[in-house]
Amino acid sequence: MDWKLDDSRPIWIQLQEQLTRMILSGRYQVGGKLPSVRDLAAEAGVNPNTMQRALAGLDAEGLTVTNRTSGRTVTEDTSVLEGMRAKLANELIEQFYEAAAQLGYTRDQALELLKRRKG
């Protein structure tokens, strides 16, 4: 897995976003265990405290659950995952409309373009 970090934004936020995508894409499965903070930090090449903060962010969103005995697992509540998936998809759609508007397309025209696109 490639971790990509840009220069302008806090590192923990970027880690949280990437972990969220790994969970939604099924790389970490529903109810499945996440690697330890230290292992994830080593994999991403970041400070363990920074990774800890990103994981605490996932807990706060309800995407993961921390259990004293079994460590941190992906939530089994699929409605939380669906909610997050829909939220991120909406953001993407909004970005698409905005970019299309910059090319001079109305929302209807942009939608029409999307429908007509093959594949």
Added chain:
Amino acid sequence: MSEILLQCQDVWKYYGRKEALRGLSFQLTGGKIVGLLGPNGSGKTTLMKVLNGLLRPERGSVLIDGETPGIYTKSIVSYLPDKTYFADWMKVSDLFGLFEDFYGDFDRGKAEEMSWALEIDTNQRMKTLSKGTREKVQLILVMSRNAKLYLLDEPIAGVDPAARDYILATILNNYNPEGTVLISTHLISDVERVLDEVLFIQDGQVLRQELVDDIREKEGKSVDELFREVFRTVPYGGGAANVR
């Protein structure tokens, strides 16, 4: 976790008439990786030497785990100096033996393991190794101690970019989680993501001490960019110094 591990209070150090440290004050808690950043001649190496008890400050107090630098602090501080100091006729394995004798917290198994991972033949004599490899050996020795405070003076300056990544991973994977690592370097963009906190120093004083992510949040830029901005010098003849 948030106990103060290192405290410097109004520390002054002179070399003859030249002031190297000018009333430097800061404190660090345990469990952190901290970058010590500053332009050439800002006092980074002097500070490292003072913390390690190699130099005695003229004024001010330095406390490490509650004690002034001395016999006790040397048992809990693992120091990587800016120069290698080992006799070059010694084999790598001799150095492991030396460290085992000197430091109760030296983990020889860990040192052997790291040498193996870095493909260093421990039967080689230091003089037969390249400069970069010697630096790696030295880092292995320092990181194989189970110390409370690691003082690393320019640990990645002399090695190639690929080895740099490996060394940073080595530091991340091998420091004692309750311990604190203080790394001085110019190669900010290389180390930025492994740091919790940075300490900017200039003219022997602390300019700012902040969390990396707080800097990014507040300034909207990386520590590397901030450094270039804070320490920018106007070139001879005027104009922009930031040629990138």
